[in-house]
Amino acid sequence: MKINSKDAIVKAAISLFNTKGFDGTSIRDIAGKANVNVATISYYFQNKEGLLEFCFTDYYEKYINNLEEGMMELEAGAYSCMKKVIDNLVHFHCENIHLSRFILRELSLDTQMVREMMSIYSAKERYYLTKIIEKGIARQEFMKINISYFIIQLKSLLSMPFLNSQYVSEVLHIFPHEKYFADKYAVELFKWLESILTPAKTLSVQKEIS
Amino acid sequence: MKINSKDAIVKAAISLFNTKGFDGTSIRDIAGKANVNVATISYYFQNKEGLLEFCFTDYYEKYINNLEEGMMELEAGAYSCMKKVIDNLVHFHCENIHLSRFILRELSLDTQMVREMMSIYSAKERYYLTKIIEKGIARQEFMKINISYFIIQLKSLLSMPFLNSQYVSEVLHIFPHEKYFADKYAVELFKWLESILTPAKTLSVQKEIS
Numbered sequence: 001m002k003i004n005s006k007d008a009i010v011k012a013a014i015s016l017f018n019t020k021g022f023d024g025t026s027i028r029d030i031a032g033k034a035n036v037n038v039a040t041i042s043y044y045f046q047n048k049e050g051l052l053e054f055c056f057t058d059y060y061e062k063y064i065n066n067l068e069e070g071m072m073e074l075e076a077g078a079y080s081c082m083k084k085v086i087d088n089l090v091h092f093h094c095e096n097i098h099l100s101r102f103i104l105r106e107l108s109l110d111t112q113m114v115r116e117m118m119s120i121y122s123a124k125e126r127y128y129l130t131k132i133i134e135k136g137i138a139r140q141e142f143m144k145i146n147i148s149y150f151i152i153q154l155k156s157l158l159s160m161p162f163l164n165s166q167y168v169s170e171v172l173h174i175f176p177h178e179k180y181f182a183d184k185y186a187v188e189l190f191k192w193l194e195s196i197l198t199p200a201k202t203l204s205v206q207k208e209i210s
Numbered sequence: 211m212k213i214n215s216k217d218a219i220v221k222a223a224i225s226l227f228n229t230k231g232f233d234g235t236s237i238r239d240i241a242g243k244a245n246v247n248v249a250t251i252s253y254y255f256q257n258k259e260g261l262l263e264f265c266f267t268d269y270y271e272k273y274i275n276n277l278e279e280g281m282m283e284l285e286a287g288a289y290s291c292m293k294k295v296i297d298n299l300v301h302f303h304c305e306n307i308h309l310s311r312f313i314l315r316e317l318s319l320d321t322q323m324v325r326e327m328m329s330i331y332s333a334k335e336r337y338y339l340t341k342i343i344e345k346g347i348a349r350q351e352f353m354k355i356n357i358s359y360f361i362i363q364l365k366s367l368l369s370m371p372f373l374n375s376q377y378v379s380e381v382l383h384i385f386p387h388e389k390y391f392a393d394k395y396a397v398e399l400f401k402w403l404e405s406i407l408t409p410a411k412t413l414s415v416q417k418e419i420s
Contacts, residue, residue, distance in 0.1 A: 018319070018320055019319070019320045019321065020233075020321075021231060021232060021233045021319060022231060022233070022234075023230075023231045023232070023233030023234035024232075024233035101318065104318070105315055105318045105319070107374065107377065108311065108314070108315045108373045108374055108376070109228065109229070109231060109315070110228055110229045110376050111229065111230075114376065115376075115380075118376075118377060118380060118381060122377060122381045123381065126381055126382070146398075148382040148383070148384055149384075149394075149395070149398050151382060152370060152371050152378060152382065152384070152395075153367060153398065153402070155370060155374075155377075156366040156367050156369070156370030156371075157363060157366050157367070159366070159370065160362060160365060160366030160369065160370065161362050161366070163318045164317065164318050164365075166318070166320050166324065166325075166328075167317065167328060167332060167365075168362060170325075170328060171328060171332045171333065171336055172336070172358040172361060172362065173358070174358055174359075174362070184359075185359070185362075188356075188359050188363065191406075192363070192402065192405075192406070195402075195405030195406070196401075196402070196405070
C-alpha cells in the first residue's frame with residue numbers, strides 16, 4: 001500500500017515535470033495527480049528537491065547497472081561489449097522513457113544538483129566507455145579514434161529520440177517508447193559503431209564482395 | 211539605445227533560463243540582470259511568454275536560414291549540399307550556444323508553444339532534409355536509407371554538445387562554444403555522413419588503396 005503511493009507520486013511527478021517543467025509543477029499538483037495528501041509526499045521525499053534527487057538517483061543507478069552488465073562482456077571482445085552496452089542503454093531509455101526524458105532534460109541545466117550527479121555518475125560512465133575503447137584499440141579490434149568525440153556522438157545518439165520523443169512521434173511518426181523502435185534503433189547504432197570503430201573489417205568484407 | 215536594452219533583456223533572460231529554468235526565472239530577475247525596469251520588458255515582450263516566443267522565433271528563423279543557405283548547393287550535388295547544411299548548423303549552434311541550449315531544452319517539453327513551433331519549423335526542416343536525401347538517392351550519390359532514422363541521428367549529433375555544453379566541458383574538457391570545436395566536430399560529422407550515405411564511394415576509394 002505504502003509502496004504503491006510512493007510509486008504513484010514518482011509517476012505523477014515525472015508526468016507533470018514533462019508537461020509543465022520542474023519549476024512549473026507544485027507539490028500540490030503532484031499530490032492531486034497521484035491522489036495522495038501533500039503530507040505523504042513530505043513523508044517520503046521531504047520536498048520537491050528530494051523528489052528530484054530521488055529521480056536522478058533512480059535513473060543513474062539503473063543506467064550504470066545496464067552499463068556494468070555490458071562491461072562483463074569486455075573479456076570476450078571490445079566490439080561485442082560496446083554493442084551490448086548500446087543495446088542495454090537503448091532499451092533502458094525506451095522502457096523508462098518518461099523518467100529518461102525528464103532526467104536528460106534536467107541534465108542540460110547548470111545547477112548544483114546536476115554538477116553533483118555529473119561528478120559521481122558521468123565520471124563513472126566515462127571511465128567505463130574509455131576502458132572499452134582503449135581495450136579495443138590495444139587488441140587492434142578498433143581503429144585509433146578520439147575517445148571524447150566518440151563519447152559525444154554515442155551519448156547524442158543514445159539520448160535524442162527519448163529526450164525528444166514528442167518531436168520523433170509527431171514529426172517523424174516513429175514511437176520511441178515501443179520495443180520495436182528500440183530493437184530497430186539499436187541496429188542502426190551498431191552500423192554507426194562499425195563504421196566508426198572497425199573500418200578494417202568493413203574493408204575486408206568489401207574486398208570479398210568486389 | 212532602445213535596441214541595446216532589448217538585446218540586454220534577451221541575453222539576461224537566456225542566461226537565467228539556462229541556470230534556473232524558464233519557470234524558475236521571474237520577470238523581476240530578468241529586469242535585475244539586464245539592468246532595466248520591469249516596464250521595459252513589458253513594453254518589448256508583454257510578458258515572459260512573449261519573451262519565450264521571441265526566443266523560439268529568433269532561433270528558428272536563423273536555423274532555417276542556415277538550412278536554406280545550404281539547400282542552394284543542392285543542384286551542385288546532394289552530398290556537398292548535406293555537408294554544407296551540417297557545417298552551417300554546427301557553426302550556428304556554436305555561435306549561438308546559449309540561445310540554442312535553451313531552445314533545444316524547451317523543445318523537449320510537451321507544451322502548446324512547442325507543438326506550434328514544431329508544426330511550422332520542424333515540418334519545414336524535415337521537408338528540406340528529405341529533399342536532399344531523395345535527390346541523392348535518385349542520382350545514385352547515396353545508398354537507399356531510412357530517411358526518418360537518418361534525421362533522428364543527424365538531429366541527435368547536431369544538438370547534443372550544445373544542449374549538454376556543461377557535460378561536454380566539465381566531463382570531457384571540450385569547449386563547444388569555441389570555433390575550434392565547431393570546425394573539428396563538423397569534420398567528425400562528415401565522416402559519419404560518408405559512412406552512412408556513400409558506402410559505394412568508400413568502396414571504390416578502398417579498392418584503390420588495396
